[in-house]
Amino acid sequence: MRRWWSHVWPPFVAVLFFLAVWELCTSLFHIDKWILPSPVDIAKETADGAGDLWGHVWATVRLTLEGFIIGTAVGLVIALILHLIPFLKSALYPLLILSQNIPTIALAPLLMIWFGFGLLPKLIVITLVCFFPVAVATMGGLKQTDRVMLNYMRMIGANKRQIFAKLELPHALPAIFSGVKIAATYSVMGAVIAEWIGADKGIGYYMMLQKSGYRTDRMFVAIMVIVALSLLMFGIIALLERWLVRWKPKQES
Structure with missing residues (x-):
């Protein structure tokens, strides 16, 4: 303690x-309060508007969780495929990097045009934000497998599936969780950006409303909620990592 x-x-x-x-x-x-409200003003507005704000928070939480799960799964699948098929990795890895050079805020309107204003384009936005850190971290972790243990398992006759399940994947778990923690914080940002483009509920939609009314205090309330959700997502993944990766040596303080 x-x-x-x-x-x-x-x-x-x-x-x-x-x-x-x-x-x-x-x-x-x-x-002036409309330029920069004080922390006390922000706290008062948070307490006064908690009832109306909760619906927006819950909408963003649901969207964040759905997009985060899909984005993490996509990142893991891509990383495993590229790890197992080196030719695909050399061909597609530059395209993965290129996908991150397109600003999400610029791509989101195109997704709305192609897929409408429903749930699908919002999930695609969050997936594009989340999958990359997971994929890169997973590929890096799988690549750093202990070569001595790898050669030993090959010598005793282990097949590729056994090597992957018993050596490569467990060894890569710390790196995988590093990418997942980054994706967890990014998922909240992706959800808010998606809601900016087209939504009738959520923190992003709430921010757009308050911007139109010059309610700076409520804008800060929304920012505080976004920060809190990001920290909560990061903390949950960190606790999950601590529970699953028990063999990881503790770092000295």
């Missing part, structure tokens, strides 16, 4: 200090 607190209190104190400076500056310089 003490070790956990020693890692938590420095960023906790830094955040409190930042909020205190923010509150002090808005008070001393008399900054």
Whole structure:
């Protein structure tokens, strides 16, 4: 418990200090609320609008989870196929990198034109955001398999399936989880971007409404919700990693 607190209190104190400076500056310089609301104003607006905000939060959570699961699955499948078929990896890996050079916000309108304003284009947006870090991390982890153990398993007659299941995949789990944690945080961003383009509910839709009304305080409320969801997604995956990868040696503090 003490070790956990020693890692938590420095960023906790830094955040409190930042909020205190923010509150002090808005008070001393008399900054208008519509330009930069104070943390107290944001907290009050969060409490006052919690009832209306919850429906938007739940819509974004559902979209995020669906897109994250699909994007992670696609990334894992692509990584496994490219790992098992080296020729495909040399041919398609540059295309994977190229897919990340197209801004999601620019691609989303095209998806809406092609697939309409339903759920499918939103899931495609999140999948495009999530699959790449998972695929790259998985391929990197599979590539870094211990060569001594790999040669040993080949010497004792293990086939490719046994080598993959008992050596390559377990050895790659830490790298896979690193990619999944990145994808988990990106999935929230992807969901919000998808909702900006076309939705009738969700945090992205909520932000567009508040922008039109110059409700900066509510915009900050939405940003806080996005940050909280991203941290929650990251924390859940980190706990899952800690439970599944128990053999991973603990890093020295």
